[in-house]
Amino acid sequence: LxxxxxxxxxxxxxxxxxxxxxxxxxxxxxxxxxxxxxxxxxxxxxxxxxxxxxxxxxxxxxxxxxxxxxxxxxxxxxxxxxxxxxxxxxxxxxxxxxxxxxxxxxxxxxxxxxxxxxxxxxxxxxxxxxxxxxxxxxxxxxxxxxxCSCHQDLDMRFGFDLCSDERAFLGKRKKYVASAMKNVFHLQEDLQDHEVPVVAIITTGGGLKSMTGLYGSLMGLKKLNLLDCITYISGLSGTTWTMANLYRDAYWSQKDLDSHISEAQKQATKCKMGCFSMDRMKYYNKQLCQRKEEGYRTSFIDLWGLMIEYLLNDGKDPHKLSDQREALCDGQNPLPIYVSVCVRDNYSTQDFKEWVEFTPYEVGLLKYGAFIPAENFGSKFFMGRMLKKLPESRICYLQGMWSSIFSVNLLQIWGLSHSSExxxxxxxxxxxxxxxxxxxxxxxxxxxxxxxxxxxxxxxxxxxxxxxDRFSVAQHHNFLRGYQLHNDYFENEHFCQWKDTVLDSRPNELMQNPDHLGMIDAGFFINTSSPPLLRRQREVDVIIYLSYTTGSHTSSLDKACKYYSEQKIPFPKISLSDEDKKNLKECYIFQDSDSPRCPIVIFLPLVNDTFQEYKAPGVKRCCSEMEEGKLDLTSRCSPYCMFSVSEYNILNNSQMIMQALQTAVQRRRQNTCC
CATH class of the missing domain: 2.60.40.150 (C2 domain)
Structure with missing residues (x-):
């Protein structure tokens, strides 16, 4: 030249x-x-x-x-x-x-x-x-x-379809869902496979409050016999703590949840100062040194993960993400999906973020359709081949990343008081x-x-x-190293679905392939775990949207609705009056009847409404019990109080939830006939 x-x-x-x-x-x-x-x-x-x-x-x-x-x-x-x-x-x-x-x-x-x-x-x-x-x-x-094609020789999977393990799980899970719906709705005949709706739980983050709140919501669904109707549970931040604890038990949803909840209550209310003791400090140092020797790049987020391990357990937790496959082998539990976002230096989260999903089967970047087995996350890859296998991370390190409160930057703080950057x-x-x-x-x-x-x-x-600049970001080896984008990438419908960064039209920088991926809590962008469930291949019919935020309950839902509208992802329009936003009810249903691919959204904000006067649906409180209903959901003193009100809100709105599920079954039948 x-x-x-x-x-x-x-x-x-x-x-x-x-x-x-x-x-x-x-x-x-x-x-x-x-x-x-x-x-x-x-x-x-x-x-x-x-x-x-x-x-x-x-x-x-x-x-x-x-x-x-x-x-x-x-x-x-x-x-x-x-x-x-x-x-x-x-x-x-x-x-x-x-x-x-x-x-x-x-x-x-x-x-x-x-x-x-x-x-x-x-x-x-x-x-x-x-x-x-x-x-x-x-x-x-x-x-x-x-x-000749070399895809069969790769140690990673490219494609936007669901992996074979997840497809096999869905076939088994449909039997549980069909049986549960037959019992709940008193159907005369079994539902056919094509008539079984896919129901997913979506959560927002919020630390211990969201952890205990999710326990309460799941208990409510269990009492309504609706837990077996759920196919997916997705979480971020504090709700991942609930999910990770439950999936240690291979048959948790088939059992009484009281023992899990009692253990969570014990851990949530114990003194937190023990995590700063000299013995714990020595333990942290030993674990971080071992992790570094294994080949990982350690950061403060790993230390935070070890502190979470102490806060949620009595001792060392050897549990790993891939171990949760045992809880899915017969389709006996919903499939858990953990959500994070990938970020880059010198870019705000608004300007650059790429959705990452974690399941017991795979870890993948949604925009590129690039997935690796869960047990290989963190290992070194180049051009789709694993160069060095690293021991799989314990779940506590992932929990530190999924709920990395220390990944905040000044722009994020600015955004708390201003709506725009x-x-x-x-x-x-x-x-x-x-x-x-x-x-x-x-x-x-x-x-x-x-x-x-x-x-x-x-x-x-x-x-x-x-x-x-962020205080600390979780660093993991980049499994996309060595790859370049196809000449037609800008026209790929799957890529365009998640095309939302300032680098999407600058392929040289987009695929600069740093040695490590920086990942943070998805709540730093939109406080919702919904993106993986809106992949077209998952065909979700009903979303149970559980909001545990202590601020504006509609904020994350409004942001999600706006984001999906910009990305042209089917999602119902959220229409709440100013009066509704000031005095939220316990349950709302949003749907778009004109779009068969648009899921029905059951929105359940964590509000203390009728719970103040009723201790159970239809059972009024006596004078001596009125004080128990006066819960301050914004207080940081007792996050465990979220359990009772979140369980009650599910039970008190059972009819609306069941109505949405019945509508989904009818839509499935109509779409099949068409």
Missing amino acids: ILLLRTVRVTEISQADCYVSLWLPTAAIEKCRTKTIRNSNDPVWNETFYFRIQSKVKNVLELTVYDEDFATPDDHLLCTLFDTAKLPVDRTVLLYFKPSSTVSSVRSVSVRSGRRGWRRAQILEFSSLIHKFLLICKICACVCFSN DFWKRWTQDKIDEVDEDPVLPTRPHELRTRMYTPPGTLSSALRGALT
Whole structure:
């Protein structure tokens, strides 16, 4: 690639020391760069760079201009992204790139190609006011090689379908659900497989309060004989503590829950100061050293996980995520799904987050359809093959990650009092300028537009780092290392369903594949565990939405509804009046009758309404019992009080819950007939 550049820096007193960096990560391991032309506002390069590319992957050439400095880091002036898929074969093309606004940017580029690979001659002009740049290109030869499929040899699974283990589980679970619904609704005949609705429990986080609240809700469903109607339970933050404890028992949902609840009460009300004793500190140090020797990158989140282990147990908990398969072998319990989000440095959670689901079978990133066996999470991978097997993490380390309250940053704190991050984004984000091409080439939907990125100044970059820096993030080996995106990735419907980050149109950075994935509590984005259950393949008919938040109960539901609307994921519209939001009832049902794929949502906020006057549905409190109904749900003193009111709210709204389940059965039958 032959590159010539002319620069005029009228705003600078000193002359520039410019060079250009070329990055095509799909073709070269390292970035290429020109030599530096010193003390010149009119530099010219005549250098050649060779690239051999694979047309099946997304090849985006990044041209970045720097002003070299000796005492300080080089000034990043501008970056231009060009999708090479736009280049036609066997035809020379002359293009003018015209920025839609005036920026300090590339002005002219000339590109030619050789037979064996790409050889480009580029002429770039820069000035403080940019008008256009020129691109001349020609592809002389395309060489195709036939490759046999290697998916069968991989140690990970690619695809958006459910794994074979989950499909087998669903077949077994349907028998429990069909039998339970026949008994509850007094049906004369058994439900056929296609008539059995998929019912899922979704929770919000909230520490010990959400943990005890979920115990109460499950007890209520158990008393109504509806627990066997549930196919999935998803959780985040504190509700994962409940789930992890229950799934130690392979048949927990088939037994009385009193023993589990009594144990949870004992742990929730015990003195917490013991976790800071000298013996515990020695134990923490020993466990963290052992974890580091095993090959894990330890962080404060691992220490937090060990503290959770103490808070929820009397001793060491050897339980692991894959051990929970025993509780699913006959379909005897709902399938647990734990939710987290993957984040990156220098980006707020709003700007970059990727949903991660954990089941006893697999761990996977929803957007890419990339899954690995649960027991291999944390092991080292490269291009789909496991390079080094690490011992599976104990469940306490995952609980620390799923409920990582220490992953907060300043932007998150700002969001507690302000609904938007736009104020800070104006000062800290890259300026993006769309580039118009003249003449306009025939384009295809998967081709990315040419863009120019102007980075913020030094002060803004420092401010951005301070605002987005998190105290601690769980670090696990990246099982996507070595992969690149397909050339048509931007048109993949499954990818687009979860396409919600600022890097989705910058594939080089999106697939930069850091050695480790940073994962945090999903509550830092939207306090809900619903995304994995809205995968089309799970075909969820009814969602029992259990909210245990101490603030606005509708906040997470409203945010989830807005998010799914933007992502075009079927979800009913949430319509609550201001009066309803001020004085919430115990149960609401939301549905969209016009969309057969849209699940019915049963919303159960944790409110103390009729429980103040009734100790059980239809049983009024006597005068001596009225004090027991006056629960302060915002108090931090006794989180165990959440158990009674959450159980009561389920029992008191049994008719609405059963009505929604019956509607789901009818919809299943109607859709089958259609």
